[in-house]
Structures are given as structure tokens and as C-alpha cells.
Amino acid sequence: MARREQEDVIIRVQGLKNGFGDQGEHVVHDGLDLEVRRGEILGVVGGSGTGKSVLMRSIIGLQTPIEGSIEVFGENTIGREETEAVDIRKRWGVLFQGGALFSTLTVSENVQVPIKEFYPGLDQALLEEIAAYKVVMTGLPPDAGPKFPAELSGGMKKRAGLARALALDPELLFLDEPTAGLDPIGAAAFDELTESLQKTLGLTVFLITHDLDTLYAICDRVAVLADKRVIAVGTIDELLALDHPWIEEYFKGPRGRAAVASAERAQART
Numbered sequence: 163m164a165r166r167e168q169e170d171v172i173i174r175v176q177g178l179k180n181g182f183g184d185q186g187e188h189v190v191h192d193g194l195d196l197e198v199r200r201g202e203i204l205g206v207v208g209g210s211g212t213g214k215s216v217l218m219r220s221i222i223g224l225q226t227p228i229e230g231s232i233e234v235f236g237e238n239t240i241g242r243e244e245t246e247a248v249d250i251r252k253r254w255g256v257l258f259q260g261g262a263l264f265s266t267l268t269v270s271e272n273v274q275v276p277i278k279e280f281y282p283g284l285d286q287a288l289l290e291e292i293a294a295y296k297v298v299m300t301g302l303p304p305d306a307g308p309k310f311p312a313e314l315s316g317g318m319k320k321r322a323g324l325a326r327a328l329a330l331d332p333e334l335l336f337l338d339e340p341t342a343g344l345d346p347i348g349a350a351a352f353d354e355l356t357e358s359l360q361k362t363l364g365l366t367v368f369l370i371t372h373d374l375d376t377l378y379a380i381c382d383r384v385a386v387l388a389d390k391r392v393i394a395v396g397t398i399d400e401l402l403a404l405d406h407p408w409i410e411e412y413f414k415g416p417r418g419r420a421a422v423a424s425a426e427r428a429q430a431r432t
């Protein structure tokens with residue numbers, strides 16, 4: 163049993179400390195622990211500036227922590243040689259906060275970027291075929307491929323970013339605020355897409371969000387960042403049972419109540 167549990171943890175963060183400034187004096191994380199289980203959609207919430215994006219950047223190796231250990235797929239990811247890191251990096255996809263598509267490249271070319279990085283020398287026709295497949299998979303019309311990001315709506319840009327994150331058929335997907343800036347209908351559609359891709363592709367999803375609708379609609383568990391660490395992780399019901407003032411305010415404030423109502427309406431429709 164213990165062994166099986168070990169195998170089912172895809173990301174294990176222990177004792178993470180991150181800080182900025184010359185001496186790292188602006189401490190963002192201190193003693194942060196978190197486990198992400200295989201096949202779950204884990205929502206990560208916390209006030210603005212609590213370090214959600216920095217946590218994601220630490221896990222994917224873009225931010226070197228001051229202390230702590232991070233394992234992904236059972237491998238330590240801190241301080242790896244680039245050549246070793248590549249084998250792990252290939253197994254995840256990332257949609258950064260804000261989308262960050264290359265504005266001078268078409269959607270199709272954006273999707274090809276990670277493929278070319280990890281598999282240089284692939285035939286151009288094959289690259290285009292893979293990109294076209296990813297574009298359609300994220301619900302974009304096929305003619306979106308040759309378009310530039312500036313020609314797309316906000317929701318389409320997010321889908322293009324998702325297509326790029328899925329370029330290498332990852333097992334693990336990192337999404338940083340994927341529905342920020344979308345209207346409620348666009349956001350709900352993106353949530354549905356995330357959930358259906360998670361199910362069909364068997365993905366594990368690390369999902370940073372402010373969007374209470376998203377938390378209620380698709381997250382299996384939610385991790386709450388506050389006081390420089392993960393103060394609680396569990397289902398929304400488990401979190402509410404903790405009686406923590408910030409959690410209470412977050413989920414039971416006016417926006418939380420609206421999200422419950424909308425989740426109930428969605429449930430009633432199915």
C-alpha cells in the first residue's frame with residue numbers, strides 16, 4: 163500500500179523555501195510542502211502575490227529554491243544538468259500566466275516550438291501535421307493554424323497556448339490562471355475542455371486559478387497558499403470543515419456563493 167501511494171504521487175515538494183532580493187530577504191515560500199497525485203486536477207489558490215506562479219516555476223525548474231526538495235515523476239528536479247532535465251521536461255506541458263504565445267509566429271508555429279526544441283530535425287510536413295492535430299484537439303477551428311496571435315480572441319489564444327502545452331503529449335499539465343480574462347461562458351468552455359482532455363489523455367493537472375467556478379466545476383482537490391506555505395489541501399468540503407478564516411471568506415463570500423449556485427445549476431442540467 164505504502165509503495166502504491168508513493169507511485170501515485172507525481173509531484174512531491176518538501177520544505178520549499180524561495181526568496182528574492184540580494185540575500186533572498188523577500189521570502190515568498192518557507193517550509194512549503196505539497197503532493198500532487200496521479201490523475202487528479204489539483205487547484206492551487208491563494209491571494210495575489212502569495213507565490214502560486216513562483217511555486218509552479220520552482221516545480222518546472224525555472225526558479226531555483228533556497229531550500230527544500232522537489233520531485234517530479236520520482237526524480238529530483240533541482241540542480242539537474244540540462245541534459246538530464248530534458249527527459250523530465252518532455253513529460254510535462256505548461257500554459258504560463260498570460261498565455262505568452264510568440265507574437266511573430268503563427269499558432270501552428272507556436273505549437274511546433276517545443277517539438278522542435280526536443281526533437282530537432284523532424285520533417286516539416288510531420289511538424290505541421292502534429293500541430294494541426296493539437297490545434298483541433300483544443301477546439302480551435304482548423305483555419306486557426308496559420309493565424310497570428312493578434313488575430314485571435316482571448317479564448318482562442320488560451321486554446322492555442324493549451325495546444326502548445328500539449329505539443330509533446332505530456333502526462334502532466336501546468337496551467338497558470340487559464341481562464342483569467344475570459345467571460346464566464348468562455349471560461350466554462352475552457353474548464354470543460356480541460357476536464358475532457360484530462361479524462362481522455364489521463365493527465366495530471368496542476369491548475370492555478372482565482373476562478374471559483376473552475377474550482378467547483380473541475381478540481382478534485384484544492385491547495386491553499388497562505389503564510390508562505392500550503393496551509394491546507396483537500397476537497398472543497400474538506401477545506402470548509404477546517405474553519406479557517408481566509409478559506410471561509412474565500413469560499414463563502416459573495417463570489418463563493420455565486421460559484422456554488424452556478425455549480426448547482428450545471429449539475430441540474432446534466
Ligand SMILES: Nc1ncnc2c1ncn2[C@@H]1O[C@H](COP(=O)(O)OP(=O)(O)OP(=O)(O)O)[C@@H](O)[C@H]1O
Pocket residue numbers: 182183190208209210211212213214215216217259
Ligand atoms: N523574478 C522575480 N523577482 C523578484 N520577485 C519576484 C519574482 N517573481 C515573483 N516575485 C515576487 O514573488 C511574490 C510571489 O509572486 P507570484 O507571481 O508567485 O504571485 P502569485 O501568487 O502568482 O500572484 P498572482 O495571483 O497575482 O498571479 C511576489 O511578491 C512577487 O513580487
Ligand SMILES: [Mg+2]
Pocket residue numbers: 214215216259338
Ligand atoms: Mg501568478
